[in-house]
Amino acid sequence: MPKKIRNSNCRGCDVPEGALHKPFCTMERCPYCDEQIIGCDCDHSKMTDAERVRWIKYPIRCIRCGAAYPDFFMVSDEEWKWYIAPSERRDILCPDCYKKIRDLQDAYGHKFPNSADVDEEVQKIKKRWKELFGK
Secondary structure (H helix, E strand, O other), X not given: XXXXXXXXXXXXXXXXXXXOOOOOOOOOEOOOOXXXXXXXXXXXXXXXXXXXXXXXXXXXXXXXXXXXOOOOOOOOHHHHHHHOOHHHOOOOOOHHHHXXXXXXXXXXXXXXXXXXXXXXXXXXXXXXXXXXXXX
C-alpha cells in the first residue's frame, strides 16, 4: 500500500505548500540553476515573483518501482558501482528493487564478491528501524 503524502510546510521558513518562500529561506531553489538560491552565483536582481520556485514537497521515490519514502539501506560504494548503472547512481532505490537488480545480474554471472551480506544487512536495518520507529 503506497504511503500517503501529506501537505507540509517548508522546513526553512514554515510557509505552506504553493506559497513563495520567505526572504533568505535556505530551502528556496534557484529557478535558473536549481541550487539553493542563497548559495548560487546566478543574478537574481531582476527575478520576479512569477519566476521564483514556490514551496512544494516532492516525495522521495524509488526510481524503479515508484514507492514513496522507501526504507533506506546501505551498501559499499564499490558494490553500488558494480550493480547500478552510472546514470542511476544518484537516484533512490528501495531495498527490494536493489535486491532485484542485484539478483538479475547475479543470475547472469555478474556477481559482486560478498553480495549475500547485503541481504543480512538489509534485514538488520529493517529490524532496527522497526525497533526504533515501530514501522
